Amino acid sequence: SVKAVMICGENGKFSAGADIKGFSSPKRRGIALGPIVSLIERSEKPVVAAIEGVALGGGLEVALGCHYRIAHVKARMGLPEVTIGLLPGAEGTQRLPRLVGVPAALDMITTGKVLCLVIPPAWPKTHEFLLPMYLPDVDALFCNSIFLPPGQPLGPRRLSLKPVPKLPNMEAFLSEALVKVKKQAHGCLAPELCFQAVKAATEQPFADGVRREQELFNVLLTSGQAQALQYAFFAERAVQKWTTPSGASWKISDSVSLLSLGLGTMGRGIVTSLVKAKIPVVALEQDLEYLNMGRKAVMFLLEREAMKMEQGAQTLDFHNPARLQFTVDFDVLRDVDLVIEAVFENMALKKEIFHKLSRICKPGAFLCTNTSALNINEIASATSRPQQVIGTHFFSPAHVMKLLEIIYGHHTSPTTIATAMQLAKVLKKVGVVVGNCFGFAGNRMMFPYAQQAVFLLEEGSRPEAVDQVIEDFGFRIGPFRMSDLAGLDVGTPARQRHGHRYSPLPDLLCENGRFGQKTGKGWYQYEKAGGRTAKPDPWLHSFLSQYRDTHRIKTRFIDQEEILERCLFSLINEGFDILAEGIASGPEHLDVIYINGYGWPKHRGGPMFYASTVGLSRILAKLQKYSEAHPDVPGLQPSAFLKKLVAMGNPPLKEWMSYLSRPNNKL
Numbered sequence: 001s002v003k004a005v006m007i008c009g010e011n012g013k014f015s016a017g018a019d020i021k022g023f024s025s026p027k028r029r030g031i032a033l034g035p036i037v038s039l040i041e042r043s044e045k046p047v048v049a050a051i052e053g054v055a056l057g058g059g060l061e062v063a064l065g066c067h068y069r070i071a072h073v074k075a076r077m078g079l080p081e082v083t084i085g086l087l088p089g090a091e092g093t094q095r096l097p098r099l100v101g102v103p104a105a106l107d108m109i110t111t112g113k114v115l116c117l118v119i120p121p122a123w124p125k126t127h128e129f130l131l132p133m134y135l136p137d138v139d140a141l142f143c144n145s146i147f148l149p150p151g152q153p154l155g156p157r158r159l160s161l162k163p164v165p166k167l168p169n170m171e172a173f174l175s176e177a178l179v180k181v182k183k184q185a186h187g188c189l190a191p192e193l194c195f196q197a198v199k200a201a202t203e204q205p206f207a208d209g210v211r212r213e214q215e216l217f218n219v220l221l222t223s224g225q226a227q228a229l230q231y232a233f234f235a236e237r238a239v240q241k242w243t244t245p246s247g248a249s250w251k252i253s254d255s256v257s258l259l260s261l262g263l264g265t266m267g268r269g270i271v272t273s274l275v276k277a278k279i280p281v282v283a284l285e286q287d288l289e290y291l292n293m294g295r296k297a298v299m300f301l302l303e304r305e306a307m308k309m310e311q312g313a314q315t316l317d318f319h320n321p322a323r324l325q326f327t328v329d330f331d332v333l334r335d336v337d338l339v340i341e342a343v344f345e346n347m348a349l350k351k352e353i354f355h356k357l358s359r360i361c362k363p364g365a366f367l368c369t370n371t372s373a374l375n376i377n378e379i380a381s382a383t384s385r386p387q388q389v390i391g392t393h394f395f396s397p398a399h400v401m402k403l404l405e406i407i408y409g410h411h412t413s414p415t416t417i418a419t420a421m422q423l424a425k426v427l428k429k430v431g432v433v434v435g436n437c438f439g440f441a442g443n444r445m446m447f448p449y450a451q452q453a454v455f456l457l458e459e460g461s462r463p464e465a466v467d468q469v470i471e472d473f474g475f476r477i478g479p480f481r482m483s484d485l486a487g488l489d490v491g492t493p494a495r496q497r498h499g500h501r502y503s504p505l506p507d508l509l510c511e512n513g514r515f516g517q518k519t520g521k522g523w524y525q526y527e528k529a530g531g532r533t534a535k536p537d538p539w540l541h542s543f544l545s546q547y548r549d550t551h552r553i554k555t556r557f558i559d560q561e562e563i564l565e566r567c568l569f570s571l572i573n574e575g576f577d578i579l580a581e582g583i584a585s586g587p588e589h590l591d592v593i594y595i596n597g598y599g600w601p602k603h604r605g606g607p608m609f610y611a612s613t614v615g616l617s618r619i620l621a622k623l624q625k626y627s628e629a630h631p632d633v634p635g636l637q638p639s640a641f642l643k644k645l646v647a648m649g650n651p652p653l654k655e656w657m658s659y660l661s662r663p664n665n666k667l
C-alpha cells in the first residue's frame with residue numbers, strides 16, 4: 001500500500017555524509033554505502049530525497065540514488081570528499097555526471113565546493129518550505145506534487161541507466177581540465193583521482209565506472225594524505241574548543257562597533273574583513289594624508305569583494321557611514337566596544353597609543369593589538385586595564401588569510417579571550433589561542449626556517465633551488481619568492497646576533513637596492529618594478545659566489561634532502577620548544593596555525609603531524625647531525641621535549657602533551 005518513500009534527515013539536516021572518524025578506525029569495513037544507494041535506486045516505489053540543511057558526501061550520494069530530489073531553499077549540497085583526501089565512494093562520481101553533465105560534476109567533485117540553491121525567479125513556489133532543487137532533471141511533474149500518480153514509470157528517473165551527456169569536444173575538454181586540476185593540487189593526490197573517476201564515467205558503462213571508483217577510493221583511503229587531511233579537519237574544530245573555569249563568553253552582536261587603528265597594509269585588510277562580516281567599523285589614522293590613502297585602498301578592496309559577491313555592494317553597504325566611517329578624530333574612541341590597533345611595529349609607539357586608548361575608550365572596551373612579535377604584557381602595561389588587552393594577529397592579506405592568532409598576556413581575562421575567539425568566528429576565520437613570547441607561535445617557528453634558507457645560500461645553494469624543494473613539498477611559495485613578495489626591507493626580526501650565526505645576506509641585498517618585487521630585483525629578477533614573474537638572476541649567483549670567497553666559505557652542492565630537512569626540521573624543532581613552554585595547548589594548534597596562516601600544505605597535516613609521520617627518532621637524529629655540523633646555530637640544537645618523546649618510545653601525537661609535567665597553560 002506504500003505509494004512513495006521519502007528519505008529525510010533530522011533536526012533540519014539531511015546528512016553530512018559518512019562519519020569521517022570511521023575512515024581511520026580499524027572497524028571501518030562496515031557495509032559499503034554504494035550498494036545501498038543502488039538498492040534505493042532499484043526500488044519499484046518512487047523514492048524522494050527531501051533535503052534540508054546540508055547534503056554532503058555520502059548524504060548527497062544517497063540523494064542521487066533517489067528518483068526525485070527536492071530541497072529547502074537554504075540547503076547546501078556538495079561532494080567535499082576531496083577536501084579530506086578521498087573521492088565520493090558511493091557511486092557519486094558515476095551518477096553526478098549523468099545528472100548535471102561532466103563539466104559541472106568535475107568542478108564539484110575535484111574542488112569539493114558546496115553549492116547553495118539558485119532558484120530561477122520564474123519557478124512556481126508551490127511548497128512553502130520545500131522548493132525544487134535546481135538541477136536539470138527536475139520537471140514540472142514533480143513540482144506539482146510530491147506524491148506521484150500511480151504507474152508513473154521510474155526507469156527514466158534512475159540515474160545509473162542514463163547516459164553521460166556528450167560534449168562535442170570531450171577529449172580536449174578532459175585534457176584541459178586535467179592540467180587545471182593538477183596545477184591547483186600542489187601535490188595533493190585526491191583531486192587527480194577524483195578526475196580519473198569522473199573520466200571513467202565518460203568512457204565506461206555504469207558498473208565498470210563504479211568498479212573504477214572503488215579502486216581509486218581504496219588507493220586514497222590508504223594514502224597518508226587522507227589521514228593528514230582528516231586529522232586537519234578535526235584539528236581545526238578542536239582548536240575552537242576551550243573553556244575557562246568561569247565559563248566566560250562574550251558575543252559580538254550587531255550593535256557592537258569596532259575601530260581599526262592604522263590603515264596601512266594590515267589595517268586595510270582588517271577593515272575590509274570587518275565590513276564583509278557586517279560589523280560596524282570606524283577607521284582611524286594619524287593624519288589626513290594617510291587617511292585618504294587608506295580610504296582609497298579600502299574602497300578598492302571592498303569594491304573588488306563586492307564584485308565577487310552575488311548581491312554585491314548592496315549587501316556590504318559600505319557607503320553607509322553607519323557601517324564604515326573614516327576619521328582622524330581620536331574622540332570616536334569613546335563609543336567603540338573593541339579596538340584593533342595596526343600601527344607601525346614599534347614598542348614605544350604602541351605603548352603611547354595604548355595609554356591613550358586606555359584613557360579615552362569606555363571602561364568595557366577591549367583593546368587588541370595586531371603586533372607580529374612584540375610583548376603583549378609590555379603593551380598592556382601602558383594601560384589601566386591589562387585584563388582587556390589581547391593580541392589579535394591577522395595575516396596578510398588580512399581579508400583573505402583565514403588565521404587569527406590570538407595571544408593572551410599575563411593579565412588577559414577569559415572574557416577577553418572569548419571575545420577575540422568570537423571575533424574570529426564572526427570574521428569566518430580560524431582563531432587559535434596561544435601564549436605570549438617573541439613571535440608568538442607562528443612567527444617564532446618561521447624564524448629558524450627563514451634563517452636556514454639563507455644559510456643554505458651561504459653554503460652553496462641558490463634561491464631557486466631552495467624554493468623549488470619547498471614548493472615541491474607543497475607550499476604555494478618558497479621562502480625567497482615570499483621574501484621578494486613581502487619586500488626584503490620588511491625585516492624579519494630573526495636576524496639577531498647575540499654571538500650566534502647571523503647572515504647579512506638580506507641586508508646586503510637591501511644595500512644594493514634589491515627590495516624584492518617592488519624594485520624589480522631581490523632574490524630573483526623581475527620584468528619590471530612591481531613585476532611578478534621571478535627569474536633566476538645571474539647577478540645574484542655571482543654575488544653569492546663573491547660573498548663566499550670573501551668569507552672563505554667553500555661552495556658545496558646541497559641536495560634536496562638537506563634543504564628540506566634543515567628548513568622544516570628546524571621549524572618543527574622550535575614547535576617542540578613552544579609546546580614544552582606552554583605557549584600552545586597542543587600540536588594540533590601549531591598545525592592549524594601553519595595550515596591557515598603560512599601555506600603549509602594541508603595534505604601533509606601541519607608541521608607537527610608531519611613530524612609524527614616522519615618519525616620523531618629520525619627528526620632527532622637529523623637535527624643532531626646538522627647541529628654538530630653547525631654548532632653556532634641554536635635552531636638546530638634538538639629540543640629537550642623532542643628528546644624526551646623519543647626516549648619515551650615515540651608516542652602518538654595525541655599523547656605528546658601528557659609527557660609534560662606541568663599544566664601547559666592557563667586555559
Ligand SMILES: CCCCCCC[C@H](O)CC(=O)SCCNC(=O)CCNC(=O)[C@H](O)C(C)(C)COP(=O)([O-])OP(=O)([O-])OC[C@H]1O[C@@H](n2cnc3c(N)ncnc32)[C@H](O)[C@@H]1OP(=O)([O-])[O-]
Nearest residue numbers: 016017018019020021032033056057058080088089090237
Ligand atoms: C568502504 C567504502 C565506503 C565508501 C563510502 C563513501 C561515502 C562518501 O563518499 C564519503 C563521505 O561521505 S566522507 C564525508 C563527507 N562529508 C564532509 O566532508 C562533510 C564535513 N563536514 C562539514 O563540512 C561541516 O562539519 C558541516 C557543514 C556538516 C557542519 O558545519 P558546522 O555547522 O560549522 O559544524 P562543525 O563544527 O563543522 O561540525 C559539528 C560537529 O560535527 C562533526 N562532523 C561534521 N561532519 C562530520 C562527518 N562527516 N563525520 C564526522 N564528524 C563530522 C564535527 O567534527 C563537529 O564535531 P564536534 O565534536 O562538535 O567538534
Ligand SMILES: NC(=O)c1ccc[n+]([C@@H]2O[C@H](COP(=O)([O-])OP(=O)(O)OC[C@H]3O[C@@H](n4cnc5c(N)ncnc54)[C@H](O)[C@@H]3O)[C@@H](O)[C@H]2O)c1
Nearest residue numbers: 262263264265266285286290342343344345370371372396
Ligand atoms: N605587513 C604584514 O605582513 C603584517 C602581518 C601581520 C602583522 N603585522 C603587524 O601589523 C602592524 C601594522 O603593520 P602594517 O604592515 O600594516 O604597517 P604599515 O606601515 O603598512 O601601516 C601602519 C599604519 O599605521 C598608521 N599609524 C602610525 N601611527 C599612527 C597613529 N599614531 N595613529 C593612527 N595611525 C597611525 C600609519 O599612518 C600607517 O598607515 C604592525 O604591528 C605589524 O608588525 C604586519
